[in-house]
Amino acid sequence: MEKTRSQMLAIPADGSDIERPQILVERLRAAEGFRVESVEPGEDAMQITVVCGEESFAVEMYPTDFAIPELYRCQHFFPDIDIEAIQRMEYGLAVEMEFGENALFSYHLQLKLIHAMLPDALAVIDDSSEKILSGRWVALAAESKVPPAPRYLYTAQAVSSGEEKESCVWLHTHGLNRCGCPELEVLDSDKENYQEHYNVLETLANRMLEDEEVPEFGSPYFLAYVAEGMPLVVTLIDWEDAVDLYDPEMLGGRKDRQEGHNQDTCAIFVYPSKESADEGKFYPLDIYDKFMKDNPVFMISNEETARMRAQAVERISYLFKAAENKENHILVKLGLLVDEEHKTQDNEREHIWFELLKVSGDRFSAKLTQEPYYIKDIHEGYTAQFGPEDVTDWLIYTPERRLSPDDVYLFSI
Secondary structure (H helix, E strand, O other): OOOOOEEEEEEOOOHHHHHOHHHHHHHHHHOOOOEEEEEEOOOOOEEEEEEEOOEEEEEEEEEEEOOOOOOOEEOOOOOHHHHHHHHHOOEEEEEEEOOOOOHHHHHHHHHHHHHHHOOOOOEEEEOOOOEEEEHHHHHHHHHOOOOOOHHHHOEEEEEEOOOOOOOEEEEEEEOOHHHOOOEEEEEEEEOOOHHHHHHHHHHHHHHHHHHOOOOOOOOOEEEEEOHHHOEEEEEEEEHHHHHOOOOOOOOOOHHHOOOOOOOOEEEEEEEOOHHHHHHOOOEEHHHHOOOOOOOOEEOOOHHHHHHHHHHHHHOHHHHHHHOOOOOOEEEEEEEEEOOHHHOEOOEOEEEEEEEEEEEEOOEEEEEEOOOOOOOOOOOOOOEEEEOHHHEEEEEEEOOOOEEOHHHHHHHHO
C-alpha cells in the first residue's frame, strides 16, 4: 500500500507569526531534539529537511486559511478563552511530512516541529486522523521524552444509519494510512455491540502500530481472550471483497464509498476455530458478541506498558501536587514482583491499583484496593511505602473530572 503524508495544521495564538517564515525557521534551528539540515524556500511552500535520530525527514510548511470540519473529533477540552481565540483566527500553519520507519516516533517529531515554530499554538488540526488537539496538550507532548499513546495516531469513527437500537453502525479509522497500515473497519455493527467491536478495532490498530507489521489478508492474528479463555483470532479482508458479503444497501457499502474509504482499507473478520483458519473460512465479528460482554482480556504489549510507565513517572510531580488537595481521590497502579512460582519472562510483575494515602517527599504510602492474582502474601487493604520506581500508572479524581498522566495539560487551564 502507499503511505500517505501526515497532514497537520497549527492555529497560532499570534497570527503574525506565520507571516514571518524566517522567524519560524530560526526557531526550528534553535530547538533541541532534532537538526535542520536544509531549507528550500518555494513559491507556495517551504521545504525543510530535518534529521532526528538516524533518520532524515522531508517536511513541507506553508500558511493557509482553514475551517474546522464539523465531523472532526475534538480530542481535548478547550476553555472558552481558547475557543474564542480560535474562532478569530483565519489562517494557520500547515506542516506536512512522511513518516519514517516508526510511526509513533515520527508523530512525536511532527508535534515537536510545530511546537518549536509556534510554542503558543491554540490548537492543532490533525487532518490525517480527523481530530483536533489542544495546543496546551501539544506543548506538553512535544516537551516530553515519552511519545504520546498510539491511539493518537488515528481516530475510529462510528457512523450510524439511525437512532434505533438495531440501527447499523459502520466503524472505520482515519490516520493509519500515514503509518503504512491499511485503515480498519467493522461492517454491519449495531448500537448494542459497537463498543465491544470498537475495542477489537482499537486493539488491532495498536498492535499493528507497535509491531510495525501488517497481517496479510486472510492470515490469522491472535488478539485477545474472551469468555472462559476463548481465543479471539481475527483476520483482515480487503474492503471490496468484504462489502460483497453484505446487503448492497448496507451502510458502508459501495454506495457510501464514492468519495472516500475506497482504497487501502480493510474489514475485520474472525476465525472461530483452528479448522476455519486452516480452511480460510472467516466469519463476521458479531458471532462473538455474546462472549465479548464478559470483560475480554485485551493484552497490552510490553512496549506500551513501558511507555505508560515512563509517562506516569515523568509526570508524577502533578500527582504529588494533586495530593495536597484533600478533595482529590487518587489511585496509583504499582508493579509488584509476582511470587516465584508464577514468574515467567513475560510475567515478572503484577500491575495492581492502590489508593494513595500520604506523600512524603518522593515516597508515598498507599493501600491495596483489590486482591492480587499472583502474590499470595498481600491482600486487599494491605498498606506500605512505595516510590516512583514502583509506579506504572495513576489516576486523579477531582470534584470536576478524572485526570490521567495524559490529561495533565488541564492543570494549566
